[in-house]
Amino acid sequence: MKTILITGCSSGYGLETARLFHAKGWNVIATMRTPWEGILPRSERLSVMPLDVTKPESIAAALGASGPIDVLVNNAGIGLFGAFEATPLAQVRRVFETNTFGVMAMTQAVLPQFRAQRSGVVVNVTSSVALAPMPLVAAYTASKMAVEGFTGSLAHELEPFNVRVKLVEPGYGPSTRFAQNTDLRIDELIPEAYASFARPIFAAIAQPAAVTKETDVAEAVWHAANDETGQLRFPAGPDAVALARASSQERLSQ
Template sequence: MKTVLITGCSSGYGLATARHFHAKGWTVIATMRSPREGLFAPSDRLRILSLDVTDPDSIRAAIEAAGPIDALVNNAGIGVVGAFEATPMAHVRKVFETNTFGTMAMVQAAIPGMRSRGSGVIVNVTSSVTLAPMPLAAAYTASKQAIEGFSGSLAHELGAFGVRAKLVEPGYAPTTRFAENTDIDVADLIPEAYADFAAPIFADFATPALTTSESDVAEAVWLAAQDKTDRLRFPAGPDAVALAQAS
């Protein structure tokens, strides 16, 4: 029986991915900053752990409590939508602390165990904005692009030890709380000078031609974790697949 540790499981992609792996027979360690009841049916193959990917002590404690893991899924992330001109640098750093440095810290903590066992897979969840950068998401896009390059290098670095690195690139999912897990109001990041530019973009967000579901992402993460080839990228959702094919 294999074990997966997944970050950011309180909602959205992380929750769906945890349920998917559990349904496939894996032991699931679902982590989140503030664990809460009622997310999963009771199971002896499921553990919920507290984990803040920006806190080294929290990472260390979670990795120790988890024990040997066969797969690490770095899903935890935060978003920001708005004109970069109006985005405080403190908030840009906050996005990078979770999306970029948090992912890197989790990988660094998981590598020794996987390397010593000569097996394992690391799946880093990024975004389709890495395939086609969109306006009003410059800080978020940059934080995810960094993980794309990081993962490509990591795949080469760890492959010699039998450890695989993969990327899952979800498309746009209206059901996810993209910017709701931050302490900044989107309205504050759209100065008057950007109002006319931003209006049609937000209208497209409201009625997208193609969207990604949480199940699309969960299935893509599952496929990436099973893949034994050198394939690195797994776009998730019809919009992400279309962007990947066009690039």
């Protein structure tokens, strides 16, 4: 029976991924900064642990308590809406601490085990903004694109040890509390000079043409975790799939 550890399971993609893997018979370690009672059903195959990916001592404690794992899913992340001109660099660093350096820290912590056992999968959850950058999320996009480059390079580096590294690229899912989990509220980072530019963008975000569901991402993580081919990218959701196809066609035409 395989064991998976997932970060950022308090809501959205992480929570649904934990549910899916548990339903499919895996041992699931669902982690989040502040666990709360009843978020997941009680089961001998499912445990909920505190884990803050920005704190080395928290990572060490969670991995020490979890024992050997077969799959790590780096899902924890925060958003940041706003005009980059008005975004304090301290907030940019906070986004990178979770979205980028948190992914690297978690990955680095499990690699000695994966390398020694000559097996293991790391699944990094990024975003469709890495396929098609959009305005007013420059810092967030940068944090996710950094993970994309990191993942692609690491996949080659770990291939001799039979350790697979994958990317899951979700589209926009308004039900995943992305906006609620942003580092600052939107209004605080939109100067008056950007207001007319930002208004239609936020209107489109509020009523997207296509949305990604939590189940789309959970299923993409399932396929990525079980894939034994060299496939790196797993777009999740109809909008992400469409963007991935367009991006692929654009590269072929160049």
